[in-house]
Amino acid sequence: xxxxxARDAATGPVLEVSGDLxxxxxxxxxxxATATVLRPGQRLILDLxxxxxxxxxxxxxxxxxxxxxxxxxxxxALAAVPAPTLRILRLIGLDxxxxxxxxxxxxxxx
Amino acid sequence: xxxxxxxPEPYESQNEGAPDIxxxxxxxxxxxxxxxxxxxxxxxxxxxxxxxxxxxxxGTIAKINATLLDWLGLERxxxxxxxxxxxxxxxxxxxxxxxxxxxxxxxxxxISGIAMELRCANxxxxxxxxxxxxxxxxxxxxxxxxxxxxxxRDRRAYEEExxxxxxxxxxxxxxxxxxxxRLQDALTxxxxxxxxxxLPTIPGVETAAHYHIASPDRLxxxxxxxxPLDGERFAFFLGDVCGKGPQAAAVTSLTRYxxxxxxLHDADPASALATLNTVxxxxxxxxxDPRYCTAIFGILTPGASPGRLTIQLASGGHPPAVVLRADxxxxxxxxxxxxxxxxxxxxxxxxxxxxxxxxxxxxLYTDGLTEARTGADRTSLYGDEALLAFAADHAGKSTVDVIxxxxxxxxxxxxxxxxxxxxxxxxxxxxxxQP
Numbered sequence: 001x002x003x004x005x006a007r008d009a010a011t012g013p014v015l016e017v018s019g020d021l022x023x024x025x026x027x028x029x030x031x032x033a034t035a036t037v038l039r040p041g042q043r044l045i046l047d048l049x050x051x052x053x054x055x056x057x058x059x060x061x062x063x064x065x066x067x068x069x070x071x072x073x074x075x076x077a078l079a080a081v082p083a084p085t086l087r088i089l090r091l092i093g094l095d096x097x098x099x100x101x102x103x104x105x106x107x108x109x110x
Numbered sequence: 111x112x113x114x115x116x117x118p119e120p121y122e123s124q125n126e127g128a129p130d131i132x133x134x135x136x137x138x139x140x141x142x143x144x145x146x147x148x149x150x151x152x153x154x155x156x157x158x159x160x161x162x163x164x165x166x167x168x169g170t171i172a173k174i175n176a177t178l179l180d181w182l183g184l185e186r187x188x189x190x191x192x193x194x195x196x197x198x199x200x201x202x203x204x205x206x207x208x209x210x211x212x213x214x215x216x217x218x219x220x221i222s223g224i225a226m227e228l229r230c231a232n233x234x235x236x237x238x239x240x241x242x243x244x245x246x247x248x249x250x251x252x253x254x255x256x257x258x259x260x261x262x263r264d265r266r267a268y269e270e271e272x273x274x275x276x277x278x279x280x281x282x283x284x285x286x287x288x289x290x291x292r293l294q295d296a297l298t299x300x301x302x303x304x305x306x307x308x309l310p311t312i313p314g315v316e317t318a319a320h321y322h323i324a325s326p327d328r329l330x331x332x333x334x335x336x337x338p339l340d341g342e343r344f345a346f347f348l349g350d351v352c353g354k355g356p357q358a359a360a361v362t363s364l365t366r367y368x369x370x371x372x373x374l375h376d377a378d379p380a381s382a383l384a385t386l387n388t389v390x391x392x393x394x395x396x397x398x399d400p401r402y403c404t405a406i407f408g409i410l411t412p413g414a415s416p417g418r419l420t421i422q423l424a425s426g427g428h429p430p431a432v433v434l435r436a437d438x439x440x441x442x443x444x445x446x447x448x449x450x451x452x453x454x455x456x457x458x459x460x461x462x463x464x465x466x467x468x469x470x471x472x473x474l475y476t477d478g479l480t481e482a483r484t485g486a487d488r489t490s491l492y493g494d495e496a497l498l499a500f501a502a503d504h505a506g507k508s509t510v511d512v513i514x515x516x517x518x519x520x521x522x523x524x525x526x527x528x529x530x531x532x533x534x535x536x537x538x539x540x541x542x543x544q545p
Contacts, residue, residue, distance in 0.1 A: 023353070056352035060400060063453055067400075084491075092404060092427030093449035096458070 003050070004032050012042030012074065018050025021058030029058070033065035040073030045101075049080035059088065066098055077101055161238070161259035167252050169194035169212070178259060181238075183231035195257065200227040200235055211240070215255065219244045225262060237266040301329055304362045309336050312344050314412060315419060316471075316539050318513035322478065322520050322531040329359035330530035331403075332476045333366050337373075342412060345373040345382075348474040348534045349405030349428060349451075361401040364393065365451075369407060379407045379424035383451060383459045387426065390452030402452040404428040406445070406474055410536065419466040419538050424459045426451035429477055429494075431462075432501045434512065436469025436540060440501035442494070443472070469506050471537030478531030479516070482523040492523070509535035 002025040005016040013036050017029060038044055046065060048054075062078070069076040077099045081089065089095045155162055161178030165171050171193050179186055182198060196204045196212075203226040215221045222241035230236055238259040244252045301323070309317040323330055331351035339345050347369050351361045365386060372385035383405060394401040408423030423431065425445035434440045448460035466472060475497075482492040504515050513535050520527055 056402075059450075060352055060402065063402070063450075064400065067395075090446070091429060093447050093458070093460075094427075094453075096447055096449060097454060 002028055004029060006032075006036070009045065012038060012044055014045045014047055014079075016047040016050065018052070020053040021051060021061065022053060022055045023057040026055075026057035026061040030061040030064045033061065034068040036068070038069055038072045038074035042074045044069045044074060044076045045079050046076070047079045048082060048085065051082050051085060054085045054088065058085075059092065059094070062094070062098070075099075079103060160261070161257075163195060163257040163259065165195050165255045165257065167244075167255065169196055169255075171195060172254065181230065181236055181259075181261070182228060195255075198228055200229045203227050203229075211242075215242050215244065216252075219246075228259070237262040239265075297329060300359060304330070304333050304359065304366060306335050306337075310338060310344070312336075312338075312410065314416060314538065315344070315410060316509040316535075316537045318509040318535045320513050320517045320520075320531075320533040322517075322527065322533075324478070324528055324530045329356060329362075330354070331358035331362055332478070332530045332532035333362045334474070334532050334534045335366060335370065336534070336536070337370060339373060339377050339409065343377065344410045345370075345377060345408070346410065346474075346534065346536060347382075347405055347407040348476065348532055349403050349426075350476040350530075350532070351403040352401065352450075354530075357399065357401070361390070361394075361403065364389065365403055365405070369405070373407070373409075377409055379409060379422055380459045380461050382407045383424050383426045383448075384457070387451045387457045387459075388455070391455050394452060400452070402427075402450045404477075405451055406431060408472075413465070417468045417538055417541070419470075419536075420463070421466060421472055421536075422461065422463045424448065424461045426457065426459050429475065429480060432473040432475075432498065433464055433466070434471040434473060434501050434505035434507075434537075436467065436506045438502060438505045440498055440505050442498065466536075466538045468538050469540040471505075471507075471509050471512055471535050473501060473512065473516075474532075474534045475516075476530070476532045478527060478529035479520065479533070481529060482520070482531075483526040483528075484523065492526075506540065508539060509537040512537075 001019040002021060003018045007014050007016065015033060015036065021029060033044070033046070036044060044065065046062065066076050079101045080103060081100055086100070089098075089100070156176040158175060158177055161181060162173070162175040163171060163178060164173040170191060171189050172191070174186065174189055179189065196207045199207055206226065211221060211224055220243040224240045226238060226240050228236040228238055239262045240257060240259050242255050242257040245254050245256060247253045305321055309319060317336055319334055321330070321332065331354055332349070333351070334346070334348035336344060336346040349365065351358045351365060368386050368389045369382055372382040375385070376382065386405065390401060390403065404427040406423055406425045406428045408421055411420040411422070412418070413420060423443070423445070425448040427448055427450035428445070430442040430444050432440055433443050443462045443464055445460035445462050447458065449457040451457065464472070480492055480494055480497055484490055484492050500519060504512050507515075513533055516533050520531055
């Protein structure tokens with residue numbers, strides 16, 4: 001099960017992603033993220049505090065979200081990445097192109 | 111119809127305004143009932159919707175109704191006293207009558223619902239269901255046999271339809287199995303095209319590889335290769351394409367041949383990965399279906415003195431290689447920060463270098479190994495530390511033995527291993543193994 005909830009923060013839109021992000025449903029996040037309206041300079045935050053599992057399809061969706069944000073002149077950050085996913089992000093070097101924040105409170109990211 | 115006379119019509123009292131209809135409804139059952147009473151027993155016998163037949167105990171036909179004569183296309187005179195019941199049947203039916211029907215009837219006194227075929231005068235066969243009963247005299251001696259025959263043509267047609275349906279289903283199943291086998295063959299050929307048939311012989315170097323296919327129906331996304339660069343050096347790579355199935359296999363194929371071509375142009379490991387990165391990024395970005403892979407690419411250079419092998423490698427987002435030393439230790443060859451290949455147009459790849467001496471082995475693997483689920487409830491991952499401990503246990507052994515031990519380890523994961531896994535080991539043979 002994957003659940004995506006949108007909310008707004010001072011920095012820009014926040015997508016709270018919870019559940020499993022795998023090949024069965026990663027396209028949901030990809031579509032949701034790439035359909036999110038972003039103004040230049042805004043920050044799209046993916047709050048992953050409720051993420052229970054993420055496979056390579058999930059990683060692809062995160063990259064798609066990154067490309068979407070940078071194409072619009074905005075940027076992206078991942079918040080509260082669970083340890084197993086964090087390990088993967090570091091392994092594949094994604095932490096070098098997407099800022100990570102330990103906290104899921106968007107006001108702390110501003 | 112009798113009921114309507116005995117029970118008033120439910121709406122009779124409400125329908126007083128329609129006397130014509132009412133009287134019509136009342137008169138019809140009366141007329142029909144009267145007609146039924148006028149129907150003589152003889153008429154009922156002759157024109158019944160089934161065949162009637164009475165024979166002597168030896169089968170000689172003594173009485174037959176018009177319905178049956180009509181089915182047979184025979185005249186009454188040609189039958190009565192001249193033919194036996196068995197004469198009306200096909201050859202097969204005659205035989206069955208003689209061996210089963212008649213003996214059983216004599217023994218039981220009755221028999222019912224036996225499927226047989228009549229042989230009609232015009233040569234047609236007509237399927238019927240036959241029931242017979244023996245009439246006994248007062249002293250219990252059998253007198254004659256009464257037989258009824260029901261037209262089973264519709265039933266036979268139904269059965270034939272069922273049979274035809276079953277044959278069609280079987281044919282479809284056979285076809286589906288053949289298609290499946292053909293598809294499986296095609297998949298096997300494609301899968302094999304993603305991997306080398308054999309590893310090349312490299313002087314002074316021992317190589318071994320293993321590929322675990324998680325599902326025979328799904329093309330895997332893992333790949334590896336070892337090939338000569340020039341007279342001296344060899345290149346190797348191992349990686350994992352994100353995703354599965356035909357799309358992933360297409361990326362795997364593109365990746366394998368791009369790396370091979372790139373290495374011939376510029377063998378520097380980071381340059382080879384950069385070429386692959388450009389190819390994947392250009393090919394798949396904007397396609398709506400971006401594709402990435404993780405890979406380690408390396409070069410083997412024999413040292414000036416025998417038994418020394420320099421390894422330079424670069425990694426794009428791939429789990430770090432493990433070096434197993436002759437002294438029984440094992441360590442990762444870290445390549446942190448190397449980016450997944452194909453994500454950004456200008457990606458950074460991490461490089462590392464090591465020297466192997468006799469008894470040392472470099473092990474490359476895909477994350478099927480470290481991500482395998484272990485434990486009774488299959489919830490914990492095998493992990494990096496367990497791999498390192500396992501590697502240390504087998505350090506100093508030949509590459510073939512190391513790969514053999516890892517193959518057994520993969521097998522021990524059972525259902526916990528649901529991903530493809532590629533293993534490649536390159537080593538300098540232990541001195542004791544040298545001739």
